[in-house]
Amino acid sequence: MGFLLVIKMNELIKELKNAKTPQDLDNIKSKWLGKKSEIKAQMDALRDLPADKRAAAGAQINALRIEYENAIEGAKSELADKLINDKLANDNFDMTLPGVGTKCGALHPVSLIEEKCIDAMRRLGFIVATGPEIEDPKYNFDLLDIPKHHPARDMQDTFWIEKDKKLLRTHTTSVQSRYMMDLKGDESKLPICIVSPGRVYRNEALDAMHLAAFHQFEGLMVGHGIKISELKGTIEFILKEIYGDDIKVRFKPKFYPYTEPSIGADILTSRGWVTIVGAGMVSPQVLRNFGFDPARVSGLAFGFGTSRLAGEFTGANMRELYGMDLRVFKNIKG
Amino acid sequence: MKFSKKILETFIDLPKDWQELMEDVGLEVKSIDGDIINLELLANRGDHYCYMGLMREVHGRNGAKIKYDMEKMTIPLDQSKKPNNLFKIETDKCLAYSLTPYKLSAPQKVRQTKDKYILDILNASGVNVILDIIDITNVVMLEHGQPAHVYDADKIKGKIHIRETKAGEKAALLFHDGLTEIPAGTCVIADEEKILCVAGVIGCHGAEADENTKNILVETALFNPVAIRLASRVIGHTSIASQIFERGGNYDAIANGATRAKKLYEQIGWIQNGEYQITPDTNPVKTKPIKLDGDFIRSELEIKISDSEIEQRLLRYGFDKTKNGYQIPAWRVWDIKGEPADLIEELCRSIGYNALPSKLPPVILGAKKTDIQIRKSEIDSYLVHNGFYEVITDSMYSPKHASAAPNGEHIALENSVEGGYAFMRNNTIVQAAELVGKNLRVKNREIRAFEWGKIFKGDKEIEILWGVMNGANTNALTAKTLMENLFNDLSLTAKIEYDDFAQSAKVSEWKLLNPKRRGRISCNGLGVCVFGEIHPNLLNEFDIKNDLPVYFSFDTKGLMDLASKKTKYNSPSAIVPSVRDIAVAVPYGRNTGDVAMFINKEYKQVADVKITDVYDKTKESVRNITFSLTFAGEFSTEELNKMILEIMESANKFAKK
Numbered sequence: 005m006g007f008l009l010v011i012k013m014n015e016l017i018k019e020l021k022n023a024k025t026p027q028d029l030d031n032i033k034s035k036w037l038g039k040k041s042e043i044k045a046q047m048d049a050l051r052d053l054p055a056d057k058r059a060a061a062g063a064q065i066n067a068l069r070i071e072y073e074n075a076i077e078g079a080k081s082e083l084a085d086k087l088i089n090d091k092l093a094n095d096n097f098d099m100t101l102p103g104v105g106t107k108c109g110a111l112h113p114v115s116l117i118e119e120k121c122i123d124a125m126r127r128l129g130f131i132v133a134t135g136p137e138i139e140d141p142k143y144n145f146d147l148l149d150i151p152k153h154h155p156a157r158d159m160q161d162t163f164w165i166e167k168d169k170k171l172l173r174t175h176t177t178s179v180q181s182r183y184m185m186d187l188k189g190d191e192s193k194l195p196i197c198i199v200s201p202g203r204v205y206r207n208e209a210l211d212a213m214h215l216a217a218f219h220q221f222e223g224l225m226v227g228h229g230i231k232i233s234e235l236k237g238t239i240e241f242i243l244k245e246i247y248g249d250d251i252k253v254r255f256k257p258k259f260y261p262y263t264e265p266s267i268g269a270d271i272l273t274s275r276g277w278v279t280i281v282g283a284g285m286v287s288p289q290v291l292r293n294f295g296f297d298p299a300r301v302s303g304l305a306f307g308f309g310t311s312r313l314a315g316e317f318t319g320a321n322m323r324e325l326y327g328m329d330l331r332v333f334k335n336i337k338g
Numbered sequence: 339m340k341f342s343k344k345i346l347e348t349f350i351d352l353p354k355d356w357q358e359l360m361e362d363v364g365l366e367v368k369s370i371d372g373d374i375i376n377l378e379l380l381a382n383r384g385d386h387y388c389y390m391g392l393m394r395e396v397h398g399r400n401g402a403k404i405k406y407d408m409e410k411m412t413i414p415l416d417q418s419k420k421p422n423n424l425f426k427i428e429t430d431k432c433l434a435y436s437l438t439p440y441k442l443s444a445p446q447k448v449r450q451t452k453d454k455y456i457l458d459i460l461n462a463s464g465v466n467v468i469l470d471i472i473d474i475t476n477v478v479m480l481e482h483g484q485p486a487h488v489y490d491a492d493k494i495k496g497k498i499h500i501r502e503t504k505a506g507e508k509a510a511l512l513f514h515d516g517l518t519e520i521p522a523g524t525c526v527i528a529d530e531e532k533i534l535c536v537a538g539v540i541g542c543h544g545a546e547a548d549e550n551t552k553n554i555l556v557e558t559a560l561f562n563p564v565a566i567r568l569a570s571r572v573i574g575h576t577s578i579a580s581q582i583f584e585r586g587g588n589y590d591a592i593a594n595g596a597t598r599a600k601k602l603y604e605q606i607g608w609i610q611n612g613e614y615q616i617t618p619d620t621n622p623v624k625t626k627p628i629k630l631d632g633d634f635i636r637s638e639l640e641i642k643i644s645d646s647e648i649e650q651r652l653l654r655y656g657f658d659k660t661k662n663g664y665q666i667p668a669w670r671v672w673d674i675k676g677e678p679a680d681l682i683e684e685l686c687r688s689i690g691y692n693a694l695p696s697k698l699p700p701v702i703l704g705a706k707k708t709d710i711q712i713r714k715s716e717i718d719s720y721l722v723h724n725g726f727y728e729v730i731t732d733s734m735y736s737p738k739h740a741s742a743a744p745n746g747e748h749i750a751l752e753n754s755v756e757g758g759y760a761f762m763r764n765n766t767i768v769q770a771a772e773l774v775g776k777n778l779r780v781k782n783r784e785i786r787a788f789e790w791g792k793i794f795k796g797d798k799e800i801e802i803l804w805g806v807m808n809g810a811n812t813n814a815l816t817a818k819t820l821m822e823n824l825f826n827d828l829s830l831t832a833k834i835e836y837d838d839f840a841q842s843a844k845v846s847e848w849k850l851l852n853p854k855r856r857g858r859i860s861c862n863g864l865g866v867c868v869f870g871e872i873h874p875n876l877l878n879e880f881d882i883k884n885d886l887p888v889y890f891s892f893d894t895k896g897l898m899d900l901a902s903k904k905t906k907y908n909s910p911s912a913i914v915p916s917v918r919d920i921a922v923a924v925p926y927g928r929n930t931g932d933v934a935m936f937i938n939k940e941y942k943q944v945a946d947v948k949i950t951d952v953y954d955k956t957k958e959s960v961r962n963i964t965f966s967l968t969f970a971g972e973f974s975t976e977e978l979n980k981m982i983l984e985i986m987e988s989a990n991k992f993a994k995k
Contacts, residue, residue: 109786111718112728122711127704132711136799137733137792138749138762153564163734163759164752172751197705203733207755216759217733225699232686233640236696255691257364257683259382259673265683267691277361288677298679304699326730328773331782333727 012042016072020079029083033076043069110337113314113325114219117246118201121221121310124245125199128238130223133198135179137172137205138165143181144173147293148262161207163216172205177262180224180305181294189295195227201310212321218311224286226296226303232265232285235304239269239281242306246313247271258282262290263305281308339387339578340376342462345455349393349406362690363399365392374462384563384585385669387578388483389459394669398655398688411481412597413604415614422615424555425498431525431565432500432537433623434589436616438556438596439491440608449549453605463578471547471554474602483588483669484558484595485579487527487535491553493545496530498555500537509533510543511573524569525561538566538583540575553611556603558595560587560622563672586672589621623671627663630681638682640695651688652681710898713828714790717803717897720827724820726786726805731769733792734759742768742879744846749794762794767847767889768879770806771872774887775880777808784809785887790894801894806872808887814855817869817888821859829902832859836929847891850876855886866896916969916978919950920986924993926959936992937965941985945970965989 016036023029035041046065050058111119122132135143144162145151152168163172173179179200187193201221208214223238240253252272256279260266263284270277286303315322324332346352353359357367365386366378377392385391389406396402415438424437451457451470456477460467465476475486489498503524508517509532520526525537534545538561547554566583570576593616600610632645649659656667664681666674674680686694707715718728736758740748748761763769766789777785788805807817818834825832835858848856848868856870869890877887924930934947944967951964967985969978 106725109722109724109726110728111722112730114730115718115728126707127701128699129701129703129705131705132708138794138799153567161755163754165749165762167752203730205733207753209755216754216756219730230699231638231640232682232691233695233697234699236691236694237698240696241698256361256366257380257687257691259364259380261382264677264679265686265691267686279366285679288679289675298677326732328729328731328769328776328787329780329782330727330729330773330777330785330787331780333729 013068013071013075016075020075023079023083026080026083026087029076029080032079036072036076037069043072110333112333113318113320113336114310117310117313117317118219118221120246121242122199122201124242125197125223128197128241130197130199130225133179133183133200134202135173135176135182135200137203139171139173139178141168141171143178143185144171144175147181147185147290148177149287149289149293150261154261163205163207174206175204175307176200176202176220176222177305177307180222183224184226184294187294191228191296191301194301195225195230197223197225199223210323212323215311215322215326217326218309218322219314220307221310222305222307224303224305226286226291226301228301230285230302230304232304235267235283235285235306238304239283239306243269243271243280258284260284261287263287269306280313281306283307339379340374340463341389341392342373342458343375344373345459345462346375346389346392347405349389350396350404351402352396353400353402359396359399362692363395363687365395382585382673384582384672385483385588387582387585388479389481391483391669394656395687398651398684399690401650401654408594411601412594413600415593415597415600416610418613418615420613422617423497424612424615425500427617428499428501429525431502431562432559433562434560434592434617434620435500436558436592436596436614437498438558438600438610438614439553439612440556440603441553441611442551443607443609446607449606456602465578469547469549470606471551471603471608474599474606475556477602478558478595478599479579479582482591482595482598483582484591485538485582485587486595486599487541487557488547489534489545489555489557490547490551491555492551494529494534494555495532498534499528499530500559501526501528503533507533509536511536511575512541512543512546513575518573521569521572524572525565527557536569536573537561539570539573539577539580554608556596556599558592558599560589560592588669589623589671590668592616593620621668623668625666625671625674626676627660627665628674628676628678628681629663630678634678635682635685639685639689641689641693643685643689648685651685655684655688657681657684713898716828717824720824721786721788721805724786726788726807729773729787729789731766731773731789731791732759733763733794734761735763735769736760739763739768739772742771742876744849745795747795764793764795765847765850766791766793766802766804766891767850767872768876770804770889771876771880771882771887773806774808774872774877774885775882778882778885783885803892803894803897804890806887806889808885812888813886814852814857814869814871814888817890818857821857821867821869821890825859825861828900830861830900832861834859836931847889849873851889861896861900864896864900865893866900867892911970913972915945916973917966918969918978918982919964919966920982920989922963922965922986922989922993923955924961924963926961928993928995930961930963933963933989933993934965937967937985937989940988941981943969943971943973943981944985 019032023032037043043065050062053061162174165171183198203217204220205217210216236255243251243253254270254277255267258266258268260282264287266284268279269281269283270279283306286305288298291298291301311322314325318336320332320336360367364380367375368378369376379386393404393406397404425435427435449470451467451473456473457467459477459480460473463480467473471488475488478484478486503520503522503526505522508519511518520536526533527535527537532544533542535541561583563584563586566580570580596614632648635648636643652664658665737760740761743765745764748764750761751759754760773787774785785808790803792799792801850873851870852873858865859867867890871886872889922933924933930949937944937947946968948966949963950966953962955962
């Protein structure tokens with residue numbers, strides 16, 4: 005029987021090699037180990053052997069069955085691997101095709117700059133103040149010491165909705181005006197630290213560099229004992245937040261009607277020194293206009309154009325940034 | 339303004355780092371072209387528009403030696419002690435006035451300027467070289483900051499009057515054709531017959547000097563800055579003279595300029611021909627001395643500086659120390675208001691802002707984000723992750739936009755220089771359509787854009803969030819899912835209504851949405867959003883033919899004010915749910931959503947109803963809908979089959995009603 009079994013084993017291996025599918029292997033298993041298999045018949049025949057030979061014969065058949073099982077399982081494993089490998093090899097999927105689904109959009113570059121500045125100033129305790137865009141000249145000009153016919157009004161060509169009564173704000177300083185007015189000169193409410201980002205308007209002819217509306221970011225701190233050193237420190241802080249710690253900053257005299265002293269802050273760029281920030285200590289008369297005594301109360305104020313910064317950072321011109329062509333924003337995002 | 343560096347160096351020594359110094363005192367060097375330096379001057383400083391102004395600024399900063407010798411450069415005038423008889427001031431817009439008569443000492447034919455210095459100083463600042471007697475007035479202006487004017491005395495009829503124009507009065511302005519009407523109330527210099535000059539702005543034909551002139555009157559004066567500014571604007575003419583006067587002139591320079599003019603006129607053969615006549619009050623702008631405490635300066639600037647150094651620096655700028663404080667120099671009475679802060683500013687400029695200390699203000703605790711800021715960030719994030727780009731569009735628009743707007747009431751702009759900005763927008767749906775049109779024109783069909791902005795209605799500025807979407811897989815239902823998910827993301831319970839509702843002023847855009855493809859979302863009974871496909875009529879306005887862009891608009895205040903719902907956690911059921919599909923034929927005109935609501939309402943065993951397939955049978959005007967029903971609880975197959983049949987029958991019956 006031993007010789008016969010060896011021959012049978014070779015026969016099984018041959019059949020296994022010819023198997024193409026898992027079903028073929030299941031059929032082979034059924035044939036060689038199933039109820040109608042030869043090995044099952046031999047197991048059944050054991051009961052006809054003498055008792056003293058039955059154990060040895062049983063062990064031999066069992067060993068043979070295990071060999072068959074191992075051979076079949078091995079073949080199954082090999083076939084499974086082969087099928088997977090064949091499937092992978094024949095996979096014509098093209099991963100270079102574009103991804104499916106919605107791609108992310110982006111916030112506007114001006115919003116990103118604004119958020120960055122607000123986040124930075126929040127760390128210094130500044131909160132965001134907002135106000136109307138259609139403004140009373142009182143808040144936009146008069147309280148800020150820019151009387152009617154003052155040359156300073158020329159600096160800010162104004163859209164009038166009703167001459168001398170209603171205008172489109174020319175700067176977000178009007179928000180600060182309103183905030184200060186609401187304090188009614190109450191020193192117990194000091195210090196105040198506010199930033200006022202937002203849209204402002206200038207009535208001028210349009211070109212790639214000039215728009216009728218753009219965005220500013222202004223800050224105001226009013227309290228007791230605020231010094232020029234703190235104005236400088238605050239400006240350096242925000243510029244480093246925007247441009248990084250290595251940025252070089254310098255200060256120079258400027259003129260703004262509502263601050264005294266008034267200063268400008270330049271940063272050093274590849275194009276040389278470029279003025280970014282206009283700032284100053286709140287002028288004594290402006291403090292008086294809001295009911296505060298400049299002998300006891302002082303303030304610092306600063307502002308810059310977030311539209312301009314967005315243009316510099318992205319390379320897009322103003323008309324592109326404020327236009328409706330979405331390709332601009334896709335290209336900026338890259 | 340352009341200056342010659344070489345000429346400036348005849349007024350004062352400049353250091354090697356002169357450019358840095360200029361910028362440090364607020365005179366920004368915009369460009370350097372050989373000897374010519376182009377400076378951006380401070381907006382409020384009329385005294386900077388001349389070499390002496392620059393000289394004073396440099397001296398104030400570093401105390402450098404002043405080289406301009408007034409005694410050598412001027413000749414004293416023969417001055418009248420009597421009331422003047424050459425002119426009469428009839429308006430308070432003229433603050434001070436003077437005239438010097440000259441005559442030609444010997445006959446001359448050619449009167450072109452040959453003097454190299456005069457040619458250099460005029461050319462450097464781009465001032466036209468005209469005639470020697472005229473050129474001298476411009477030299478006086480460029481050196482001293484005192485605009486001057488020369489009249490041909492023989493062409494003047496009677497006395498000179500400094501007066502205001504009457505209504506309808508005209509003048510023959512230089513460089514202008516014909517006669518120009520000068521607005522009533524403008525300050526002019528006139529004789530008995532004609533206007534000779536619009537004060538401080540532009541001369542006139544009639545008494546202008548020419549190559550045949552033999553007798554002249556040379557004017558130096560000081561005018562009210564506002565009057566000059568208004569006249570300059572109305573006439574549309576700006577000159578160095580008008581820019582000086584607008585910012586405020588130097589009353590000391592009225593006489594000083596006249597003495598310098600005398601020196602220059604004598605050099606070309608003109609001699610004073612009568613007494614110099616000037617208004618009696620040569621100091622018409624009264625100011626009070628500014629009191630200053632050294633400790634205050636040291637406290638404000640946080641530097642060590644002695645009282646004597648403070649004094650020296652202020653004296654260098656021309657302040658005069660008196661027992662009552664520092665007297666403001668004549669050329670600074672316009673920009674210095676008399677506050678200690680004025681002197682602090684002078685000292686800052688003298689010391690240099692970069693030399694002053696810098697520190698952060700004391701911060702007790704950083705501010706935290708407000709609920710509104712947090713919600714805005716959440717919405718931004720949601721939209722960006724759904725493919726939207728934020729845009730910033732104009733708050734103003736054209737009459738074309740206004741006529742397309744859903745509501746005709748607009749706030750108009752009175753004086754826009756751009757015709758495209760005639761009105762404040764009262765909606766954003768028109769711009770949404772415009773945005774789509776513009777992008778389609780550049781073959782960009784996949785459009786998702788949003789904006790936080792304002793619309794303007796009556797006295798109100800309404801903050802809104804609006805957006806528009808377009809593309810191959812975009813329609814009103816895409817927008818609906820987007821809105822539902824947004825509200826879900828914000829933990830807000832949203833109710834969508836489709837039928838028309840009472841319109842408020844805030845949602846006039848409703849009219850410009852496709853009436854069959856629009857919805858309104860409310861939270862807690864408050865309408866906060868409208869959305870839907872843009873009405874074909876509006877799309878036509880922007881030549882949009884084959885696309886169906888979807889618009890949405892939120893009342894931002896409403897959205898921000900809503901409190902997020904409190905979520906309650908429920909464990910998923912251990913029972914595997916039974917799911918069965920039913921088909922319902924929904925005739926056109928019947929809302930599928932109503933059928934779904936009917937099933938949900940009528941059959942408590944149905945935990946969820948989903949629409950999984952829609953098939954339009956256009957010819958039969960019916961839509962076959964597959965509803966996938968999820969049953970709550972344990973049911974046998976027989977029970978489920980029985981329920982399915984019943985639901986299908988009643989749902990079809992309901993749909994047909």
